[in-house]
Amino acid sequence: MKDITTSEVAKKLAAKQPVHLIDVREVDEVAQGKIPGAVNIPLGLLEFRMHELDKSVEYTMVCRSGGRSGMATQLLESHGYKVVNMTGGMLAWEGDVE
Template sequence: MKELTTDELQEQLENGADLNMIDVREDDEVAQGMIQGAVHIPLGELPERMDEIDKSKSYIMICRSGGRSGRACEFLEAQGYDVTNMIGGMLDWHGEVE
């Protein structure tokens, strides 16, 4: 599984990289703030919402600590998607949230 740190993601965003990010946390967690530009698809809804994810694009998966996003990566990789897990999750995120 591909991984990147919160610092690596923040650096890419600050450098203007056009990234596709999916936050798999629950509604109450996302209400506390998401990384700007991330799309919210709770982990439990991934199977029925896969039509919202373009197989031709790469995605960075985000959760609270990196565990659920890791499971999301495993699931999506098995379906043929190009995904990267943000290790450390939002607990390690020091950038801005919306």
């Protein structure tokens, strides 16, 4: 499983590089703030919504601390998706939130 740090994600966003963020936290958690542009697909729904994702795109998975996003990364990798896990999750995120 590939990992990326929160600071590496922030640098990519600041440089206007394409970053496809999927936040796998529950809806009520995301309502408290998410990284701008992140798409919310709760972990429990990911298996049923993965058809919405493009296998040619690399996705960065985000959760509260990195555990659920790690599970999401493994699930998507096992189905042939390009995925990286943002270590530390939103607890370590120091960038903007919306």
